[in-house]
Amino acid sequence: GGQQPMHNEDRTVWVVFNGEIFNYIELREGLLKKGHTFYTKSDTEVLIHLYEEKGPEFVNDLNGQFAFAIWDSKVKSLMLARDRLGIRPLFYTTVDGSLLFASEIKSLFTDKRVQREIDIHGLDQFFTCWATIPPQTAFKGIFELPPAHYLVAQKGGIIIKQYWELDFYSGIDKNGTREEEYEEQLLELLKDSIRLRLRADVPVAAYLSGGLDSSFISALVKKHFNNKLNTFSVSFNDRDFDESVFQRRMAEFLGTDHKVVTCNYADINKIMPQVVWHAEKPLIRTAPAPLFLLAKLVRENNIKVVLTGEGSDEILGGYDLFREAKIRRFWAKNPDSRLRPLLMQKLYSYIPNFRKTNTVFLEGFYRRHLLATDSKCYSHLPRWETTSRLKSLFSREVKNSLSNYKTEELLESHLPAGFSRWDKLSQAQHIEIITLLSGNLLSSQGDRMMMANSVEGRFPFLDYRVVEFCAKLPARLKLKVMEEKYLLKKIARPYLPQDIVKRKKQAYQAPDSASFFNSGGQGHSYVDELLSEENLARTNYFDPLAVTTLVKKCKSADSNLLGARDNMAVVGIITTLLLDRLFIKEKKEFEL
Numbered sequence: 001g002g003q004q005p006m007h008n009e010d011r012t013v014w015v016v017f018n019g020e021i022f023n024y025i026e027l028r029e030g031l032l033k034k035g036h037t038f039y040t041k042s043d044t045e046v047l048i049h050l051y052e053e054k055g056p057e058f059v060n061d062l063n064g065q066f067a068f069a070i071w072d073s074k075v076k077s078l079m080l081a082r083d084r085l086g087i088r089p090l091f092y093t094t095v096d097g098s099l100l101f102a103s104e105i106k107s108l109f110t111d112k113r114v115q116r117e118i119d120i121h122g123l124d125q126f127f128t129c130w131a132t133i134p135p136q137t138a139f140k141g142i143f144e145l146p147p148a149h150y151l152v153a154q155k156g157g158i159i160i161k162q163y164w165e166l167d168f169y170s171g172i173d174k175n176g177t178r179e180e181e182y183e184e185q186l187l188e189l190l191k192d193s194i195r196l197r198l199r200a201d202v203p204v205a206a207y208l209s210g211g212l213d214s215s216f217i218s219a220l221v222k223k224h225f226n227n228k229l230n231t232f233s234v235s236f237n238d239r240d241f242d243e244s245v246f247q248r249r250m251a252e253f254l255g256t257d258h259k260v261v262t263c264n265y266a267d268i269n270k271i272m273p274q275v276v277w278h279a280e281k282p283l284i285r286t287a288p289a290p291l292f293l294l295a296k297l298v299r300e301n302n303i304k305v306v307l308t309g310e311g312s313d314e315i316l317g318g319y320d321l322f323r324e325a326k327i328r329r330f331w332a333k334n335p336d337s338r339l340r341p342l343l344m345q346k347l348y349s350y351i352p353n354f355r356k357t358n359t360v361f362l363e364g365f366y367r368r369h370l371l372a373t374d375s376k377c378y379s380h381l382p383r384w385e386t387t388s389r390l391k392s393l394f395s396r397e398v399k400n401s402l403s404n405y406k407t408e409e410l411l412e413s414h415l416p417a418g419f420s421r422w423d424k425l426s427q428a429q430h431i432e433i434i435t436l437l438s439g440n441l442l443s444s445q446g447d448r449m450m451m452a453n454s455v456e457g458r459f460p461f462l463d464y465r466v467v468e469f470c471a472k473l474p475a476r477l478k479l480k481v482m483e484e485k486y487l488l489k490k491i492a493r494p495y496l497p498q499d500i501v502k503r504k505k506q507a508y509q510a511p512d513s514a515s516f517f518n519s520g521g522q523g524h525s526y527v528d529e530l531l532s533e534e535n536l537a538r539t540n541y542f543d544p545l546a547v548t549t550l551v552k553k554c555k556s557a558d559s560n561l562l563g564a565r566d567n568m569a570v571v572g573i574i575t576t577l578l579l580d581r582l583f584i585k586e587k588k589e590f591e592l
Contacts, residue, residue: 008048009037012073017044018103019066019088020456022196027061051079056150059163063196063463067103078153084164084464085311086147086438087447093142099153105142105280109583115141116584118576120398121405123541126282127390127572128407129380131439133414138281138579147438164464165416166433168426168471182477185469187491193463194220197307204458205230205298206307208258209508210246212485212492212501213309213318217460219495221307222254231256232298232306234290237264238511246500253497261297263290268515273526276578278452279444283575284387284568286510288445295453304455310446311461314429314437315470316485317478318505322428323347325379326479329424332370341366376412376419379428384408389565390572393546411435425475512567513554516574530577539580542573
């Protein structure tokens, strides 16, 4: 077995490890040929011998999701490393000359010397680009090792090094590769990624959201690897958010053993404190809550490993944001056009609130950053505008402290040297991967919600070989005119019902403010208490008057008419106050 900490033959190299190395069998064979002795069949032991063979750079050989620490007593050196896309978390802090590290921030707080304070710069980042920018976290003095980096600590100090960087297509389809060749390569890579991720000593299941990505992964598993597949999905009582029709359709089509957890407002309200406890950061959507319940259902069915479709939208151009940016650039060339803004309405026709939105308001909203086409973050400006509502609700003290702080400039300083040479879609994809994917979807919604229930998520689209391949694809194969994920749809066609392939992408959403104010009177107590004027004044993150006005609006209006900005603001405020209550005040009176 993989008992930890594990050591080498002469007990000079020790490792603790969280995660999976999917290609460990191949790596082990290579090491055996070089004369290394193994005592177990675990992937943990492979790390030790690879380190002995190559030193810290051995991380480049790993295909997996991991966070690990290696102590080398010969040179008195500690190495920490994290996987390329940041699937597994790793945090550290220094106190009294010691380096402390852990997979969760709450573990660092068990050392009484570690200060507990929410960092308003972390809040500003989160409420700008929906994620903190590593090494920043929501807590002062607590750092996140960035994805694709390793850290080496020795007596002389700490060195942090990036070992992998995604390089996107440079704008020329050099070898004139035929579309069919790209299709074959992507399909083979995905099949191999799934093959590696099915390596487990326990049954592996899959999530079915009703969309293309998870349906295609499940279909590939069923057709090529395992005819008996368990699938799981979450459905909502609120019809605006429910996708169960498509989930059932896929489960029947594939013939899987399918189970569903149904989620309502009261469920989300009730488990939100638990969700924040595991996410260890504020949220701007309630979306992680249903996924927490879904992982719970998986665990109750004695399944410990689940495949999901995460990452496909980022690497293959699936998000509306990518098409939105394309329309905005087109409109910016002729800002006075009457017709071009109407394309926006068409783009979001599936969102109930959007259909009701006044065209004049829409046009005004998108005009705001329309001509900022030179901004490196152009694609993301409208999205960040939406969350900026939260920053207007900060208390006067917080606003003053942040008066010269510019998250957008900080993010730009983190962009790679070659960024400006990439095509516009690639630039938007890169920003999405380093902010939303790693800092939000994989953490708050993915790994943290699953691991809270002892379920491990595996993401075939996030095999680094698949990600590198997609980065090099010409933009026209990702977003063809206005058709998203063009290449993926082409290779999925033979495997899936046509209506699932053609179906317009639905963003995964859950009801936001309605969960806190429309949940039938159940479980409100903590919400009312957190939002009381007294608590707002005491915590001093937000302006009590402004928040009270917003809450009144939420309680009185038909909450369906609330805009995205108000919905996000409510979730952001409640979860920041929960974070304060759980981690800073250490009050756990909630059922955790």
